[in-house]
Amino acid sequence: MKPTVTVIIATYNYSNVLKYALQSVLWQTFQDFEVWVIGDACTDDSEAVVASFGDARIHWHNLPENSGSQSMPNNVGIQRAQGKYIAYLGHDDLWYPTHLQYLVEAMERVEADVGHTLLMMMRTEIPYRMIYGITPSGQYEAFTQTPPSSIMHRRDIVEQIGWWKDYRTMRVPPDIEFVARAALSGKKFVSVQQLTVFKFPAAMRRNSYRERPSHEQAAYVFRIQNEPDLLYREMLALVSEPYYAQRAFQVKFTPQLHVKPGEIVAGYREIRGLDAQPSIESSAQDDLISLMAQxxxxxxxxxxxxxxxxxxxxxxxxxxxxxxxxxxxxxxxxxxxxxxxxxxxxxxxxxxxxxxxxxxxxxxxxxxxxxxxxxxxxxxxxxxxxxxxxxxxxxxxxxxxxxxxxxxxxxxxxxxxxxxxxxxxxxxxxxxxxxxxxxxxxxxxxxxxxxx
Missing domain, CATH: 2.60.120.260 (Galactose-binding domain-like)
Incomplete structure (x- = not known):
């Protein structure tokens, strides 16, 4: 019998955080899922980490060549997916146990094409917390910054709006472009105003792919398991930080006028400690979503x-x-x-x-x-x-x-x-x-x- 949800985790040589992401999938209150972990030409022990869980619902596939971002792994995961819905999880992010339950219930209730919850982006060594997923209208608006770990969509929408695009062809990061394309194509969105995702972005941690820190994920796995009031504590901390409280809610992404296609993700790669990739040919048609924003x-x-x-x-x-x-x-x-x-x-x-x-x-x-x-x-x-x-x-x-x-x-x-x-x-x-x-x-x- 086919699962309701296919979880896609794109990963590259960061197995010591991948294990925590997988743990946060397995503790979900909604259990009718499969998981596809797609390696972007991994050369570390990621495959062994996946196998160590011994769960038949978790599948591994490693790409033969590195593509440089989540787009190609996500596309391969969608191609292999059996679920009605696709949910994405960053390999260094964590889901709260109710994440899938809230999204499936909301999407089934209103027959939505795309849904999202609230996500907290954070750094623990400094008082930095940012909430994504809140908009003035209460509903998703095109170009709203909604990281993939908070997103779920129907598997079949890719047949109408197309697949994830190579980051080197666009000025908009591929995750923002993909979701904006769904909105501008008229797909129905539902916004679940519940905090269910903790994001520890590698692009805010210099050389994270070389040094491979995982202490933050380990600490929050422990806290989620042992602090029933964790969500309340985190939201209280969010509004208590004087410097960040006034800008704690992110809204829209606007393409910078001087940015070239692929430049934003290339900058993220440099911060993470990853090598630069060669540019590829692209056309204005590849960058339509950026043009819509402009x-x-x-x-x-x-x-x-x-x-x-x-x-x-x-x-x-x-x-x-x-x-x-x-x-x-x-x-x-x-x-x-x-x-x-x-x-x-x-x-x-x-x-x-x-x-x-x-x-x-x-x-x-x-x-x-x-x-x-x-x-x-x-x-x-x-x-x-x-x-x-x-x-x-x-x-x-x-x-x-x-x-x-x-x-x-x-x-x-x-x-x-x-x-x-x-x-x-x-x-x-x-x-x-x-x-x-x-x-x-x-x-x-x-x-x-x-x-x-």
Whole structure:
């Protein structure tokens, strides 16, 4: 008979914490599960640790090559899973005994596709505790930081939303991307407001994969077994720590504008003491979730482009989407949105018909630059300058060009002869503001620039 839940534990050469994670699975009050421990090309005694439990529900599989993150092990675990639901557990994390019970009951009750509990991220050598899983609405919101150890989902959703992606193809960490993709695909979420996970992130412990400490996990296994009021004690400690209490509840992850695909996880690997991995080829399509985070519902690009992008998870036809180098969305006194721009702001243009296009940008000079000319160049990905416009105050600048008929072509706005003056205590450089950017068919008569 097939189990209700398949637990997937991705691991790499850290057997002395793996044993505690497995122990926290076996003490669950909900016992209808199987476990797949997927080694990411482990060379230590992880297989022997798995076998030492002598439980037929626990299975071991070791990948032939190291993939560098949890994505590939998770995919292999899902492929082997027999359960209706998939639950993830980090090899250095611990579940409270009621974790699976709470999630299965909640997901069955509301027929949810994805569920999560509350997770406490912690360091014991300093007073650091952070709760994940609480949002202003009380329900999961796309890009909310919800670590995998608190997540459960139906096995069959991967057939609709796709598998875990290689971290090197995205600016968003793969766990945030996977769950956000489920939310943006319309999957039904349920939030269980119960603390059931203790997370000891290796990325906050330098050289943890080399030194392999396990004292924190050992201590909390003991406490869970011997302190009936542990959850109460931990929540009390959370709100009692003066430095962290004001920011003890994490909400959303926002991709950093300067980050390259794979850079965040690569940084985590370096902290853990792991070697760097070679980069791989990727396309804009691989990083759609990052682009969604950078193109909110209310923005300066055309509404129809963003709506099509969100509804279909595909690039708009003959459209434009923002990528890197833009400051955040702001509103003027009339409620109209705009973004400040320095230089190097980038965007993607789709042009499947291969016909000439007119890119129109509504701009306003920054406070320090008013009355001084600003030169804006439109530069293609290969470095070619498509066009150049000079403006001084507030107007519409335009570039006529023919984007290549590819999936999405990258362009950059380069600014020269500007004052580059930041405001005091403000990191923004207010060279000019953009209130609208749009793409249309080029007029029949060639023009190099147009002012309105």
């Amino acid at each position: 193109n909110p519902i209310d923005d300066i690009t055309p509404d129809q482009d963003r709506k099509f992008f969100y509804d279909h998870h595909m690039f708009p036809v003959n459209g434009v989407l923002l990528t890197d180098g833009w400051y955040g969305v702001e509103k003027d006194g009339s409620g109209h949105v705009f973004r400040w721009v320095n230089t190097g702001a980038q965007f993607l243009v789709t042009n499947p018909d291969g016909k000439p296009k007119l890119l129109s940008i509504d701009v306003r000079a920054g406070y320090a630059n008013e009355g001084s000319p600003i030169t804006v160049s439109l530069v293609a990905a290969d470095g070619d300058v498509v066009g150049e416009v000079i403006f001084e105050s507030q107007q519409t600048i335009s570039f006529e060009f023919t984007p290549p008929p590819v999936e999405a072509a990258l362009y950059t706005l380069q600014v020269s002869n500007s004052l580059n003056l930041p405001l005091p205590t403000d990191p923004r450089i207010l060279n000019f503001a953009v209130s609208k950017i749009r793409l249309s068919a080029a007029p029949p008569v060639n023009i190099n620039q147009r002012e309105v």
